[in-house]
Amino acid sequence: MKKILFLILFFLSFNVFSQNNERTLILLDSDSNVPIEDAVVLVLKTKQVLMTNKEGTVVFELKGGSNVKVTHSSYLPLNIKWASLNQPENIIYLKSKLNRLDDIVITKQHPQEIVKELVDNSIKRLSVPARLKAYSREFFKLNGAYAYFNDGLINFQLYRDQKKVKSILLVEQNRSFGLIDDEISSDLLGYNLNVMMEKYYVFSALRPLLDVKSKKKYSFIVKVSPVNEEYNEILAIPVEGSDELLDDFKIVYDVKRKLIIEVNAEVSGISLAKVEEETKKGSKNLIRSVFKTNYRIDLNNYYLVSSKEEINYEINAGNEIKNIEVLNNLVTTNFNIQNFTYKESDVFKDKTLFNIKNSILTDYWNVSGLTPTAKELEIINKIINSF
Template sequence: MIKKLTFLLWFFTSAVFSQNLEFTIIVKDFDTDLPIDEVTITALKTRQGFLTNKDGKAIVSLSRSSDLELVHSSYKKMIVKFSTLDKKENVVYMEPNTQQLEEYIITKDHPQQILKRIIENSKDKITIPISLKVYLHEFYKRDNEIIFFNDGLINFQILGNEKNIKTDILVEQNRAVGVLDGDIDPNILGYDLNNIIENYYQFKYLDEVLDSKAKKTYDFSVKTYPSNEDYLVIKIVPLPESKGILSDFMVVYDSNKKLIIEVSSYVTPDRLQTYKESMFASRKVYKLEFKNTFRQDGNYYYLANSKEVIGFEKRYKNKERRIEVKNHMVITDFNKKTFEYSDKNVFKGKSLINKRTTFFTDYWDFESGFVSTAEEKAIIEKLGKGDEEIQNEVENPKE
């Protein structure tokens, strides 16, 4: 049965205003005692999602008591019992998997063919339709200094099927602070929210390694996955003689269910250093990263979180500038049902950058699933004060 939009908003926000169980988790490396960032945390009973920041910190806000699953590609998966999380701030240690060496798997079929079958099965099994509650978090740097920040709570309603995905976007709350100027190309200011889910759910970032010609450009291999014996890894690395801005890819998949669990890519510094010509024309790329984490739970198979980073150098007013954009998306909740809403409520823009700031709760601390570090919060506060000064000058110009 189709419900009204008001019920959708109630479903996603009711936990905040009822009886949440809130506490902090700091995840550290068992051997080094250092914090671990980008640990995917899932509440097993409520399926709420969280992600640790650079300090290994996540503020967990549960609608009811639940054990937590912690997953990171470099560490052994672990389950933390809710009964042990009895402090306001809880430190949890994950065991690295570096003690176990990866082993090559000899396969009858070429790894590229295996990858194609895994992608098709993953697309077939991805849960559609679904409504995802997403926290979007973006920082923009100029010459290594953060100059702009925006984030927001977004509802993605995903309709259609794996071959024809349609996404409607409903923005609950958002904020934007800082000042962008002409040295940042508007084409990369934020990621196009209208097709980002389609790209992720159809695994389009892997298209470049699926062509038959890619076998002459990349080395493909299948290896064991030390942290989980049910998983395998397909690694795709550019051959030394291959030219251009080519990424190293890693695809972690469930060897029994044939589902992708994680897909990531990055361009090595050495390859970027020698790279001269690119799709970005006048821009020289110095950083390019991407990562999607998926989760399979019963009949549900969905995106858990994502990260994209692009950094490039560009001349602006006869001066070389370094620009970097980092985007995180965390799926904090989801609902298999679809909902009815007015077309005027659908967000049509490509990103939240130019959307007017609107919020009624401190969602970034308690509903986001991914909190900024203390250092980042100080920067955001400083950028916000700068916005206030600019607005004051507009409203009260000096004579």
């Protein structure tokens, strides 16, 4: 009976998207017409944050009008008047910063010292204690085929514990489904949500750049765009000849406030090519790793807006080689610095949403800020219809 009720709720939820107040934005590169992924779309009236998917699309509903602000580290920011969004589906073109002449900044400080200063200042300025309500979504692929899916509306209760930032996780709603019968170790299913949030608030991804030895491992460049001097970028690229598995880094920061706005880290293709493949049983060989976080400054508040983590690796299971891929997205739907109370029994203590029973009260995924692509929606529908 519960499955029947869930299916009815699921399909009815998509009819909501036909209402007159819905708007679809499709962001494209003005030169190439290529969809722009991971752009932050802020609805100024409600402070709702949305992230464009791989098709460059966001879908949202709003009673009444509101201007919209679009930002992306590779494109010029754009403010959109609500009156101009007069169609259910609106194509928006962004101008790239990459094909414009960037100035290289010459500083007395070594760029590594700038990174250290940015990390220290950003950790101090992040608004804690606070509560982040967020939508989390994760796809799990086995040998190239979609195998598991979960998403949920969750609350992170953030607090400081000495020099660390800790989080308490409260799950409001969630759903989790599998498509395969293969037995997969539970530690392969998904990212640990508490660990993720805690590392976002201490910028753990940037630790390789803070090591004293990093000056010999990386080439650092500080750049500023002549058309957007509010933000600078620091690029850190592994030097040639290194035999370690290292990431390419890009850090976008607010020049005046000395606060990190965006962190990008992707394992270097050159590094991957030089790492020897492990062949022992249980060994893992990395194929791809992507990490991205966005932060927002809103008056006196400074907090995480979104994150994306993707990892692809092969694991030697003895009798076969399994290809594992995990795709995780998180978008903040509400931020608040007020004190909150909760029952200890409400605290979610497992690692991932795969370890909790489904709890669906509303069509929370429709107001998540993260619109599935056509392929992702096909996979989700396939999962739901299999039950």
